[in-house]
Amino acid sequence: MFSITEIFAKSCRFLVTSGAALIISTAMISHASAADTATTYNNSCAACHDSGALNAIKKGDRAKWQQLIKQKGMPALVKSVKNGMIQMPAGGLCDNCSDDDYRKLIEYMSK
Numbered sequence: 222m223f224s225i226t227e228i229f230a231k232s233c234r235f236l237v238t239s240g241a242a243l244i245i246s247t248a249m250i251s252h253a254s255a256a257d258t259a260t261t262y263n264n265s266c267a268a269c270h271d272s273g274a275l276n277a278i279k280k281g282d283r284a285k286w287q288q289l290i291k292q293k294g295m296p297a298l299v300k301s302v303k304n305g306m307i308q309m310p311a312g313g314l315c316d317n318c319s320d321d322d323y324r325k326l327i328e329y330m331s332k
């Protein structure tokens with residue numbers, strides 16, 4: 222038979238465990254957006270911007286990206302992706318990206 226103190230100790234341990242799980246899931250949610258940019262990049266933009274296929278500026282070519290950002294400005298670059306370019310399909314293969322997502326993806330590629 223369980224005594225009252227044993228039951229109390231068991232439910233306390235349960236509360237501590239579920240509290241820890243809550244902290245872990247909160248931490249995962251707050252890191253989700255950075256991970257999402259990498260995932261979206263891999264699923265959409267990487268096809269061309271990883272290898273430089275079709276003359277796309279490569280991810281990590283900091284000098285070229287910085288020059289382009291300075292020349293055209295971020296809003297114009299976001300617009301280019303949304304409308305498409307000569308070789309780049311409109312939206313860059315990301316159907317559900319917002320302007321902010323595109324901005325993050327461009328910053329991600331320029332590092």
Ligand code: HEC
Pocket residue numbers: 262265266267268269270274275276277278289293297298299301302306307308309310312313314315318323326327
């Ligand atoms: C099918 C290949 C392809 C995919 C997929 C692609 N791009 Fe591009 N991108 C290009 C090419 C090629 C260029 C160079 C311009 C041109 O010739 O169209 C370019 C140019 C750009 C530019 C420069 C625009 C400018 O105004 O000079 C940006 C910014 C860009 N891409 C962002 C992205 C982002 C963000 C994604 C993913 C959501 C993406 N691209 C996906 C091929 C691609």
